[in-house]
Amino acid sequence: MGNSHQVTIKDIARELNISPSTVSRALKDHPDISKDTKKAVSDLAKKYNYQPNAIALSLRSRKTNTIGVVVPQIVHFFFSNVISGIEDIAYDKGYNVMVCQTNELQEREEKSVQALLASRVDGLLVSLSKETKTYDHLRKVTDGGTPLVFFDRKSDDFDVSSVVIDDYEGGYQATEHLAKQGYKKIAHLAGPLNLTLSKSRYAGYQQALKDYGLDYRRDYVIECANGTIEEGYQKTKPLLDLRDKPDAVFAANDPAAIGALKAIKDSGLRVPQDIGVIGFSDWQLASLVEPALSSISQPGYEMGAEAARLMFKALEAAKGEEVEKENIVLKTNVISRESTQKK
Amino acid sequence: MGNSHQVTIKDIARELNISPSTVSRALKDHPDISKDTKKAVSDLAKKYNYQPNAIALSLRSRKTNTIGVVVPQIVHFFFSNVISGIEDIAYDKGYNVMVCQTNELQEREEKSVQALLASRVDGLLVSLSKETKTYDHLRKVTDGGTPLVFFDRKSDDFDVSSVVIDDYEGGYQATEHLAKQGYKKIAHLAGPLNLTLSKSRYAGYQQALKDYGLDYRRDYVIECANGTIEEGYQKTKPLLDLRDKPDAVFAANDPAAIGALKAIKDSGLRVPQDIGVIGFSDWQLASLVEPALSSISQPGYEMGAEAARLMFKALEAAKGEEVEKENIVLKTNVISRESTQKK
DNA sequence: CAATTTTACGCAAACGATTGAAATAATACT
DNA sequence: AGTATTATTTCAATCGTTTGCGTAAAATTG
Numbered sequence: 001m002g003n004s005h006q007v008t009i010k011d012i013a014r015e016l017n018i019s020p021s022t023v024s025r026a027l028k029d030h031p032d033i034s035k036d037t038k039k040a041v042s043d044l045a046k047k048y049n050y051q052p053n054a055i056a057l058s059l060r061s062r063k064t065n066t067i068g069v070v071v072p073q074i075v076h077f078f079f080s081n082v083i084s085g086i087e088d089i090a091y092d093k094g095y096n097v098m099v100c101q102t103n104e105l106q107e108r109e110e111k112s113v114q115a116l117l118a119s120r121v122d123g124l125l126v127s128l129s130k131e132t133k134t135y136d137h138l139r140k141v142t143d144g145g146t147p148l149v150f151f152d153r154k155s156d157d158f159d160v161s162s163v164v165i166d167d168y169e170g171g172y173q174a175t176e177h178l179a180k181q182g183y184k185k186i187a188h189l190a191g192p193l194n195l196t197l198s199k200s201r202y203a204g205y206q207q208a209l210k211d212y213g214l215d216y217r218r219d220y221v222i223e224c225a226n227g228t229i230e231e232g233y234q235k236t237k238p239l240l241d242l243r244d245k246p247d248a249v250f251a252a253n254d255p256a257a258i259g260a261l262k263a264i265k266d267s268g269l270r271v272p273q274d275i276g277v278i279g280f281s282d283w284q285l286a287s288l289v290e291p292a293l294s295s296i297s298q299p300g301y302e303m304g305a306e307a308a309r310l311m312f313k314a315l316e317a318a319k320g321e322e323v324e325k326e327n328i329v330l331k332t333n334v335i336s337r338e339s340t341q342k343k
Numbered sequence: 344m345g346n347s348h349q350v351t352i353k354d355i356a357r358e359l360n361i362s363p364s365t366v367s368r369a370l371k372d373h374p375d376i377s378k379d380t381k382k383a384v385s386d387l388a389k390k391y392n393y394q395p396n397a398i399a400l401s402l403r404s405r406k407t408n409t410i411g412v413v414v415p416q417i418v419h420f421f422f423s424n425v426i427s428g429i430e431d432i433a434y435d436k437g438y439n440v441m442v443c444q445t446n447e448l449q450e451r452e453e454k455s456v457q458a459l460l461a462s463r464v465d466g467l468l469v470s471l472s473k474e475t476k477t478y479d480h481l482r483k484v485t486d487g488g489t490p491l492v493f494f495d496r497k498s499d500d501f502d503v504s505s506v507v508i509d510d511y512e513g514g515y516q517a518t519e520h521l522a523k524q525g526y527k528k529i530a531h532l533a534g535p536l537n538l539t540l541s542k543s544r545y546a547g548y549q550q551a552l553k554d555y556g557l558d559y560r561r562d563y564v565i566e567c568a569n570g571t572i573e574e575g576y577q578k579t580k581p582l583l584d585l586r587d588k589p590d591a592v593f594a595a596n597d598p599a600a601i602g603a604l605k606a607i608k609d610s611g612l613r614v615p616q617d618i619g620v621i622g623f624s625d626w627q628l629a630s631l632v633e634p635a636l637s638s639i640s641q642p643g644y645e646m647g648a649e650a651a652r653l654m655f656k657a658l659e660a661a662k663g664e665e666v667e668k669e670n671i672v673l674k675t676n677v678i679s680r681e682s683t684q685k686k
Numbered sequence: 687c688a689a690t691t692t693t694a695c696g697c698a699a700a701c702g703a704t705t706g707a708a709a710t711a712a713t714a715c716t
Numbered sequence: 717a718g719t720a721t722t723a724t725t726t727c728a729a730t731c732g733t734t735t736g737c738g739t740a741a742a743a744t745t746g
Contacts, residue, residue: 005487005488006460006463006487006488008701008702008703009702009703009704010702010703018725018726019725019726019727020702020703020704020726021703021704021705021725021726021727021728022724022725022726023703024702024703024704024705025704025705025725028704032723032724032725033724033725034723034724034725037724037725049483049486049487051457051460051461052461052702052703053402053461053463053701053702053703054461054462054463055398055401055402055407055462055463055701055702055703056402056701056702056703056704056731057702057703057704058398058731059396059398059399059402059701059702059703059730059731059732059733060702060703060704060730060731061703061704061731062731064398066441066462073427074423074426074427074430075420075423075424075427075644076423077418077420080417080418080419080423081418083417083442084416084417084418084444087417087442087443087444088444088446091443091451091454091455094458096441096443096458096459096462097441097442097443098409098439098440098441098442099426099430099440099441099442100430100434100439100440101427101430101431103431108434111434112434114394115437115439116439117349117394118394118395118396118397119397119398119409119439120349120396120397120398140392143392144348144349144392145348145349229631258631284628285627285628285631288572288601288628288631288632289631289632289633290632290633301418351731351732351733352732352733352734353732353733361695361696362695362696362697363696363732363733363734364695364696364697364698364733364734364735365694365695365696366733367732367733367734367735368694368695368734368735371734375693375694375695376694376695377693377694377695380694380695395732395733396731396732396733398731398732399701399731399732399733399734400732400733400734401701402700402701402702402703402731402732402733403700403701403732403733403734404701404733404734405701
């Protein structure tokens with residue numbers, strides 16, 4: 001039945017010997033159309049499981065009811081949460097979501113943006129790849145009049161809405177938490193310092209040290225560029241060999257923190273009694289390591305949902321109407337677990 | 344420049360005082376078009392950053408270059424891997440990917456499938472929700488001639504390609520691994536037994552017991568319907584209270600295994616010396632618990648990539664050509680870590 | 687130079703649906 | 717009956733692009 005061909009309005013029109021326009025109006029319950037015709041049409045539509053062709057509608061209305069999402073990696077607890085938040089909101093609004101991952105490559109980011117633009121997505125939600133240094137591909141988006149919203153990793157060169165984490169605050173909170181637990185010599189495993197995000201966490205760390213009257217020591221800060229467990233492990237070792245070793249570690253990401261945890265245990269020291277450890281992002285696995293890792297929550301789902309809402313605000317605005325840009329900064333929270341329970 | 348309006352072939356035609364068809368041909372380097380015209384057209388196209396409207400192309404060619412993916416949950420290590428695999432292959436083929444999550448609800452699965460169908464995706468990759476009992480919505484897919492491929496959670500009522508894990512083999516491997524390590528009394532925390540997948544793992548477990556001459560005891564098998572850490576913890580406790588308690592646990596999923604791990608440690612027993620534990624799926628977190636959890640690898644990325652390849656095989660087949668359906672069963676592997684190192 | 691072939695382009699239809707305007711049919715009014 | 721009114725329906729254009737076919741002008745041929 002109807003094999004290999006989706007039924008169209010024309011098919012119905014032909015079968016009933018009426019014009020396509022009548023069928024179209026009948027399906028939309030237009031007052032001009034007679035009851036009999038409407039019934040005949042809707043019966044046949046049901047029988048053949050007629051589905052309006054969204055492509056044709058898009059072409060005419062210049063709206064695809066689709067939004068594009070460009071994300072560095074899909075396989076990442078935080079980002080998959082963001083995507084999930086976006087998808088849920090989009091689903092409620094009757095929109096579809098096209099997802100592209102850049103694998104942290106600028107070239108792939110450019111091609112993906114281009115492809116989504118060619119597909120005429122109604123709007124684009126983007127989180128920049130680590131590699132991205134130039135923004136021509138995103139200029140084309142805004143120049144073409146397509147709404148753009150950044151999440152998590154943004155560029156400040158654009159006058160568009162965005163949703164980010166308050167990394168400064170998060171770095172501050174993590175450090176403050178350690179200070180309040182009674183740790184005095186707090187080291188920091190920083191993230192790649194070319195990213196604003198890493199710099200902000202670092203700055204929050206420094207401010208908290210100052211506010212709590214603790215020393216800031218340059219040799220207590222080590223950059224972990226990759227953010228892997230292995231790297232955290234390797235880079236923590238030297239810290240433990242210092243004559244004056246730290247009594248706490250604030251890692252800018254959870255894998256590094258877990259690496260630190262291992263390094264500390266391997267060296268015979270105890271967490272949290274000898275050294276406290278706190279991570280950042282609160283990955284699922286944070287609660288499962290031994291001892292359970294304290295961390296800073298990074299509300300991925302909420303970020304996605306918020307970014308989607310900003311997008312729909314722009315999409316629903318009357319054409320030509322100016323929508324004010326919003327830059328939302330989501331609050332982080334300390335998730336306190338065993339790894340920082342000094343007392 | 345060109346604000347709020349993507350440049351079309353017509354715009355270029357108007358500006359050059361030639362017809363749209365000439366522009367179209369010029370852009371495609373058609374031999375009928377003069378060199379001068381071609382140059383003028385391509386210069387202007389570059390200047391205005393002309394992008395062919397994929398919607399218009401889709402309407403004409405009845406191809407969207409988009410595939411739809413329906414997945415129970417995006418935020419799930421395994422599924423995000425699958426999606427990632429699909430996206431990578433699709434990217435290579437120049438296809439876009441629309442992703443929908445059902446949150447394990449049949450109703451949402453139906454609506455998502457319908458929406459993707461309305462968007463005229465060229466093909467659909469589906470993993471069923473736990474709730475799904477009827478398949479009318481998927482019948483519409485195949486009836487309409489849209490290629491369908493199942494991954495991980497399939498229905499056998501369809502003559503379509505699929506990619507699944509060899510759960511029987513996995514269950515067998517897990518049990519065999521425990522037996523070879525010298526464990527004799529192996530318990531099983533089964534998954535929800537209404538799922539084929541859980542039943543297969545269970546069956547593999549039974550067969551391995553038999554093959555290695557170990558006793559099968561009904562009271563050593565407990566169903567964990569939710570697959571949470573908490574559930575694994577709670578359901579393991581009674582096992583440890585048995586007069587004749589098991590000396591190993593094979594859990595049908597990693598969270599349950601981790602719950603079991605905790606329960607065993609809490610009861611004062613040691614893993615792996617007193618009781619061995621192995622999970623299933625090899626979540627990222629498996630390697631991070633203490634002791635590191637042995638598990639059965641479930642190649643999510645490969646599954647996605649394989650499913651996408653099957654899809655493209657169908658899409659690339661000449662129209663009308665019959666494509667033979669393939670049911671790929673991916674091999675699992677034992678990932679041996681501390682939790683089963685008895686010796 | 688007339689006949690023929692090339693060259694280079696335009697016209698129109700098509701994909702599937704919508705919609706303003708025009709046309710036809712049915713009914714009412716004087 | 718003739719005209720005005722209303723109820724239905726069709727026509728044609730449109731969205732952006734492609735493509736078979738037709739054709740005027742230029743180039744080639746004998």
